[in-house]
Amino acid sequence: MHKSHNYSLTVKWTGNRGTGTSDYRSYDRNHIIQSELKADIDGSSDPAFRGDKTRYNPEDLIVASLSACHMLAYLHLCAVGGVVVTDYVDHASGTMVETPDGGGHFTEVTLKPIVTVKDSSMIDKANELHHNAGELCFIARSVNFPVNHEPTAVAEGGN
Numbered sequence: 001m002h003k004s005h006n007y008s009l010t011v012k013w014t015g016n017r018g019t020g021t022s023d024y025r026s027y028d029r030n031h032i033i034q035s036e037l038k039a040d041i042d043g044s045s046d047p048a049f050r051g052d053k054t055r056y057n058p059e060d061l062i063v064a065s066l067s068a069c070h071m072l073a074y075l076h077l078c079a080v081g082g083v084v085v086t087d088y089v090d091h092a093s094g095t096m097v098e099t100p101d102g103g104g105h106f107t108e109v110t111l112k113p114i115v116t117v118k119d120s121s122m123i124d125k126a127n128e129l130h131h132n133a134g135e136l137c138f139i140a141r142s143v144n145f146p147v148n149h150e151p152t153a154v155a156e157g158g159n
Helices: 058-081 120-136
Strands: 010-013 031-034 041-043 085-090 093-098 104-111 113-117 147-149 152-155
Touching: 041 058, 058 085, 058 093, 058 104, 058 113, 058 120, 058 147, 113 120, 120 147, 120 152
Parallel strands: 104 147, 113 152
Antiparallel strands: 010 031, 031 041, 085 113, 093 104
């Protein structure tokens, strides 16, 4: 029996300057992402599409979702596999290309996590577990482009 999980939220457009979408330049792309009991996320479109560069855009959020999902699957595998992680930072990036019809799609996302482990004897296993985490990540399994991993593991205090 498969467990099913449902997610719901509200996206509210806040960019009406008074004339709605009367033309392409007449409105802001700003919006708020809301979900009960959670902090609001201020969103917009990518600045290349007239968005606010100080707000997250959907492209940022897909890269963030892949990074966070990978991290959570990875930390789980480390916890059950005897690898003690004391710090984790990912410098993730993604590439999206525009298509002639006005659309676009991601061609890849690359995760570059730097993982600090308790002891140098854990480094090899720490690096290996990224492959397994990539296979378990719900979001990575849901996209149709490669999610690459370029991990670095270091020992706490250099030991």
